[in-house]
Amino acid sequence: MSVATAELDLGPDPSLLLLDDDEPFLRRLSRAMEKRGFDVREAGSIADGLNAVKASPPAYAVLDLRLDDGNGLEVVEALREARPDARIVVLTGYGAIATAVAAVKIGATDYLSKPADANDIVSALLARPEDKPAPPENPMSADRVRWEHIQRVYELCDRNVSETARRLNMHRRTLQRILAKRSPR
Structure with missing residues (x-):
């Protein structure tokens, strides 16, 4: 059964902040996450993301790492302070272990490289801490x-x-x- 059709246990608060400066990607991901039961709020800049966190810290967040006006890690830190139990996934097109480590150290739950589809993102958001990822099919050279x-x-x-x-x-x-x-x- 796919994540899209499965009954997801989002808990009592299905609020989700999506932060990305790629508008077409943001709209597609927003629609996909709404279909899965999330209450989606969109932000296209770091300033919008920080304002959304201040107004009402979401239970879930999917944040782009590099935006025109700054670094998505700023929003990770603000959200972690405002809501320590938030589940945060950092997305980036510039996947490197160093940035993944930095994101996780400051409070991200997981880190995914673009292009990531909605099912991968939902799996990362809802993964339990004791779940271990499957070994890679194509390990790094x-x-x-x-x-x-x-x-x-x-x-x-x-x-x-x-x-x-x-x-x-x-x-x-x-x-x-x-x-x-x-x-x-």
């Missing part, structure tokens, strides 16, 4: 693991190229070339 490690160290060094290069025992220009490239598959 060695090149991708290396790239992810470099990205993590780079984030931990506050995006300081010289410090990252020193810690990785790598020439600074080599590191800059790696950081300028897209992530390997």
Whole structure:
């Protein structure tokens, strides 16, 4: 039985905040989540998201990481303070382990890379903490693991190229070339 047709246990408060600056995606996801029983509120900017959290903190949130006016992690922090029991999923088109770790450390329940469909998002929102994800069908390549490690160290060094290069025992220009490239598959 699919998540769309299953009777979902959303609890007494099915409020859901969707934050994304991609309007077509936001509208599609909003309709899909309403069909699943959520009471959806949309926000297209960090400022709108923060205002929605202040007005009435939702029980659930799906937040884009990178928006035109800032970082979705600001809204994660505000929501976690306003409502500690909220279930928060961070979405991004720039999937990297470092940002996933940062999102989870400040209170996100889960982290999904775009494109994620409504069923994946609902599963992440409603997953119990003891549930373990299935092993990946297509694990990361060695090149991708290396790239992810470099990205993590780079984030931990506050995006300081010289410090990252020193810690990785790598020439600074080599590191800059790696950081300028897209992530390997």
